[in-house]
Amino acid sequence: MTKNLQISALAAALSAALIVSTPGAFAAEAAPTTPTSATQVQAQLPDFVKLVEENGPGVVNIAVVKNARVVEMPFAFPGMDERQAEIFRHFGFPIPFGGQQEIPEQRGTGSGFIISADGLIMTNAHVVDEADEIIVRLTDKREFKGKVLGTDKQTDIAVVKIEAKDLPVLKIGRSNDLKVGEWVAAIGSPFGLDNTVTSGIVSALSRNLPSDQYVPFIQTDVAVNPGNSGGPLFNMKGEVVGINSQIFSTSGGFMGLSFAIPIDLAMQIKDQLVQNGKVTRGYVGVYIQELTQELADSFGLGTPQGALVTKIEKGSPAEKAGLREGDIITKLGDKKVTSSVSLPMLVSAMRPGDKAELTVIRDKKEIVVPVTIGTNSGDAVASDGAAANAGAHQLGVQIRPLTDEESRSADTTGLLVMKSSGLAAKSGIRTGDIIVSANGKLVKSVEDLRAQCTKDQVLLLVQRDGGRIFVPIRFKDEAKK
Template sequence: MPTRPFARGLLAATLGALAFLGAAHAWSHDGPCLDPSDSLSRGGDFVAAVRRQAPAVVRVLSIAPGTDWGGSDEVGMPARSLLESERSSASGFVVDADGYILTSAHVVLGGQETSVLVGGRHRWPAAVVGLDRRTDLALLKIAATNLPAAAIGSSASLCAGEWVAALGAPFGFEQSVTAGMVSANPRFLPGGSGEPLIQTDVALNPGNSGGPLLNKHGEVVGMNSMTYSASGRYTGVSFSLPIDTAMRIAAELRSTGRVTRGQIGARTQALTPDLALAFGLDAPLGALIVRVDADGPAAKAGLRSGDVVLSIDGSAAMPYAEIQQRVAAARPGASIMLDVWRRKAPLTVKLAVAEGVPDLPQRIASQDTREARLGLDLAERTAKQAGGPVEAGIYVRSTSGSARRAGLRLGDVILAVNDVGVSAINELDRALEATHQGETVALLVRRGSITSFVPVAPP
């Protein structure tokens, strides 16, 4: 669910590396969580919930320039999964019938081509309206109308112990459902962005990123985001972005194409009990300043490394994550008062909040849509050349355009075009010429021990 998660080097792996920091903090949850009524009556039955929301769940596919869109050759994986890359595939869900879709930002960040598969049948090119790496959320737009939109609930009253279910396409298996329960809400991760998350034990795997988390009433209460794992695979701890946060970010992206946050020009870390003792504090609350940006608001106000920001605007001492949230929520130009602990003595500092740098979609120039052989760069291998275990046939050397979108890659062997067998490049060319301009072509492809037809759609 790799900047988040699931891909190697993305946030799932990062979170696994941060596990040594110790247990993350969960805030107490008052009010509705104290009422256990209806907790068991319908908790384990998600049949109606899935039936209600499944039409709104989509699959998001993205291609980054210069990458090979190929999957791993794991034994037992179906041919369809082998011909698609989990690193460029995620889930999403429709939030507006006019074609607005939420998904994970890490999947579309830097993508040259992004498309959305609706209903498992119709593929639409998608534009990235905006994205936000802090919450790993992206808002997409496709040129479709009257789409089934997801029923949106609220994450504010979601309680630990409630049953929830995830709907998405792990490893490319579309419309897959996994269920579990809420472990904590909200949960703030050590070394994280300070955004609240929903922790569950729902199985999330590569491809689940961006899909909906449903409550027992069939409402979307979160967007599935990541696992807490070094490998990116499910290990029993999963996280989802609360839907209240997701919809607020989506509204801002739809309105302006960017998310505006405040910042004070200081890098901070959370206090551990031992650090609190070292700085003369009774409890590990507040934000410990590690570095101050030159000419930033913190530097101008006289803050320095080793100061501890205890609270904002005269409040009681705050958890680290709350301080991050309060600063981010402040409007640029607004003044705030920081209660600071310096050399075991309190002081108050006033500063003006600056605007954080927003995330903007990378605009990559589109390639020429004219393509030869559907974007396939091919080489022939005769029986004499093979001379061993490598079979004769038409081998794929590289892909671009339509072939790459379809998942073809280096080493694939082309056996047929629709129902016409081919063993040489000139035979493949004749078979392609016999098809109608602009129509989808089915190529019979062998990869390793698996052979299957792959649809290749021209742009």
């Protein structure tokens, strides 16, 4: 039995060998499968060799030095002066007091890239911020002293100049042409290791980060670490499409999320820094709020897209154009406003004096509002008062009208929230808020507010810390009763 099995196995092996080695239909179909598949996979992988050879010399290392200095330390408590500090010291309270503190010399490193043959270099503002000395090192080991021509902290862009000629210049591409999934590469100096190359793909476009309202970041999975900041992000054509700026990390190192400033925006900022040493941004003069689905339902919208106007600054381009509180801005020119974050980016990219058209949803109808872009002069300041008497209301708030002095201070009329609970608190109403309007109607008394709370919901416009937000509140059946 065993012998028969061995003979059968041998025969099967010989048969298999004959099938593979004998020319014929079976052999022709089976043989090329593996090598052809491997060749196809290999052909699809990107080749960065030429990109690095051609562009590596245009990437520089930037070393910065901050000299040792003495700084005045504040007192432990705000507003405490030397006389009050002496009283605490006399009675032996262990409270740290103000004084001078010496900060030792600090050194750092970053990256940059050459954009003109006579020595213009772009990098991040945070790389050269407060630097007393800047040393730019090229790939051929030459070193030059750098001078900052201008920085813009809001977009994290800086332009540095070195005295040199015939430098290798990188090609500038278009970040607007990038697609999610496209291969990209970064060259920089992570941890001071010059001309380090890493690669990945574009993970997302126009990514809004909470700390940056003017930059629609390019998100990638390219490995970026401390020292990469200010270095270029390349597409596969060898063109610069971004400036590596930030990473998301809980460890301090790369975790798969890196963010680059789009080169289209960076070059606009660069032009202003070179010409004027500073950046002037467009300005409309509206306070805006993100649309939630609940707010969208309140305004009769199908999807929560757009920027909800909560306040118009006096004398602003928005006021002159006729914009109103409760308008929902959906377009600036032909560019969509998908969220409240995207509007400041679009407006700031325009120059003061430019004329534009805002597409607005007002009273559930779409209208076009012409506006002349102004100059950004900072945020308006407003404050609210505090006081005593209260009135109860079914919303779960204790409220009272603002005094004349409080109205002047807050630059509004309305009802001051003394205490928030129940439906109001759950919906986000806080003590100290000022209820300006309900369902688009100004409220100056408890009766004004109560009159608007007769349906299934009420849409409140609330002023808080100088800004305004809309708060929708849905009533339960028992609350209405």
